Amino acid sequence: MKRSKADIIYVLIQFVLFILFILEIAQLRFVLPDIVSTVGIIGVFIGFIIILISLLQLNKYLSPFPSPKPGSSLIQNGLYKYIRHPMYTGILMLLLGYSIYVSSGYKLLVTFLLFVLFTFKSRYEEERLAGSFKGYSGYKKKTGRFFPKIKV
Numbered sequence: 001m002k003r004s005k006a007d008i009i010y011v012l013i014q015f016v017l018f019i020l021f022i023l024e025i026a027q028l029r030f031v032l033p034d035i036v037s038t039v040g041i042i043g044v045f046i047g048f049i050i051i052l053i054s055l056l057q058l059n060k061y062l063s064p065f066p067s068p069k070p071g072s073s074l075i076q077n078g079l080y081k082y083i084r085h086p087m088y089t090g091i092l093m094l095l096l097g098y099s100i101y102v103s104s105g106y107k108l109l110v111t112f113l114l115f116v117l118f119t120f121k122s123r124y125e126e127e128r129l130a131g132s133f134k135g136y137s138g139y140k141k142k143t144g145r146f147f148p149k150i151k152v
Contacts, residue, residue, distance in 0.1 A: 007065040010121045014064070017117060021095060021110045028105035036100060043097020050090030053079055058087070066125035074133040082148040084126070084139070088118040089146045118146070 055062060057080060061072040079086040092115055099107035122145055130136040143149060 003065055004067060006124055007067050010066055010117070010124065011064045013117055014114070014121070017110055017114050021107060021114075023106075024104060025106040028109070030103050030105055032100065032103050037103070040097045040100030040102075043093050044101065045097075047090045047092070047094025047097055050079065050086055050093060052090075054087040054090055066121050067128045068132050072132075074129070074136060074139065076135075076139055080143075082143055084143050084145055085118070085122050088122060092118065092146070122146075 057075060057078040061069055061075065063069050083089055092111065095107070095111040095114065099111050126136070126140065130140075133139075
C-alpha cells in the first residue's frame with residue numbers, strides 16, 4: 001500500500017523528535033525536590049505499562065503511520081474503550097516522567113513538541129479512521145483523545 005505524504009511527514013517528524021529527546025542541553029537543567037523526581041519515575045512506569053498494553057491490544061494492526069492498515073478493524077476494548085490514542089498517552093507519560101526525573105527543561109520542551117505533534121497527527125488519523133470505520137464518530141463521542149472523558 002502506498003503511503004500518503006502526510007503519513008510519511010508525521011512519522012519523520014516523530015522520529016526526529018525522538019532522536020532530539022535523546023540529546024541534552026545542560027544549560028536547561030534545573031533542580032527539583034526528590035519527591036518530584038519520584039513522581040517522574042512513577043510517570044515513566046505508568047507510561048511504559050500503557051505502551052505495553054496498547055501494543056498488545058493493537059497487535060497486528062500496529063503501525064507508526066496514522067492511516068489505518070488495510071483489513072484492520074476498529075479496536076474499542078481494553079484501553080481503547082476509554083482512550084482513542086493510548087499509545088500516544090503512554091509515550092507522553094513516559095517521556096514527561098523521565099524529563100522530570102532527570103530535571104531536564106530541554107527534554108520537557110521536546111516532550112511538549114511531541115504532544116503538539118501527536119495532537120495534529122491524531123486529528124489526521126481520526127479523519128482517516130472515520131473514513132474507514134462506520135462507527136468511528138460514535139466511538140469518538142464516547143472516548144477521550146489522550147485521557148478518558150470525565151463525565152459530569
